[in-house]
Structures are given as structure tokens and as C-alpha cells.
Amino acid sequence: MYQFKSDCQSCLWEQLAVQGVESKTIYFDEETNVKTVETRIAAGATIPRHSHTHANETVYVLSGDFIEDGEKYGPGSYFAGKAGTAHGPHHSVGGCVVITHWIGGPVDFVQE
Numbered sequence: 001m002y003q004f005k006s007d008c009q010s011c012l013w014e015q016l017a018v019q020g021v022e023s024k025t026i027y028f029d030e031e032t033n034v035k036t037v038e039t040r041i042a043a044g045a046t047i048p049r050h051s052h053t054h055a056n057e058t059v060y061v062l063s064g065d066f067i068e069d070g071e072k073y074g075p076g077s078y079f080a081g082k083a084g085t086a087h088g089p090h091h092s093v094g095g096c097v098v099i100t101h102w103i104g105g106p107v108d109f110v111q112e
Contacts (some may be wrong), residue, residue, distance in 0.1 A: 008038065020045025026099075036101045041066070047090040049112040054105025057081050064096025086112045 004027060011024040020042035027036040033055065041047065041064075049069075059066075061077040068079065068090060081087050083104055 041092040043095040049088040055102035056104045062097040067091040
């Protein structure tokens with residue numbers, strides 16, 4: 001039996017500091033610093049190149065076009081990076097939705 005269950009349809013979307021990018025937290029465990037979010041990147045929006053000091057990160061593309069450092073990826077694409085690894089910029093021409101999972105430490109956003 002799972003220790004956590006959620007109907008993510010009821011999770012609230014939050015506008016991030018980057019115009020055209022919003023996310024909703026699907027899961028967060030304060031004790032272990034494990035966090036999972038669903039992120040929508042609007043058509044034309046860009047998340048700048050950045051890193052996360054303490055958290056390892058994975059990203060899975062659910063829909064749309066996800067452009068990572070100038071290369072276009074579609075649904076089913078998967079990315080994994082260790083803490084401190086710079087990645088991005090993330091961009092989308094037509095808009096996309098991704099699932100991001102962090103583990104290993106608190107999540108910060110260090111723009112490169």
C-alpha cells in the first residue's frame with residue numbers, strides 16, 4: 001500500500017518567477033526533501049540556464065515540445081542530472097508539460 005495518494009487534478013497551479021511558466025506540487029516530503037512537480041511552459045517561454053545546489057533532478061516530458069539547450073525533444077523524453085549540474089535554457093515553441101522530480105536535498109534555483 002502506498003503511504004501517499006493524491007488526486008492531482010485538485011492541485012493548484014502557481015505562476016513561477018519566469019513569465020509563462022507555472023507549476024503545481026504533486027508531492028513534497030519535508031523530511032527527505034523529495035519533491036515532484038508538474039510544470040507547464042507556455043509557447044515561447046524560456047527558463048534560463050540554472051542548477052540546483054543540493055538536489056538531483058529528473059525531468060519527463062508529458063506533452064508538447066521541450067527544448068533543452070537548443071535541442072528539441074518530445075513526449076517520452078527523459079533527463080537526469082546530479083546536484084550542481086547546469087542545465088537549460090529550457091524553452092518551448094508550442095508549449096509543453098513536464099514532470100520534474102528532485103531528491104537528495106532542498107531545491108534551490110541558481111541562475112548561471
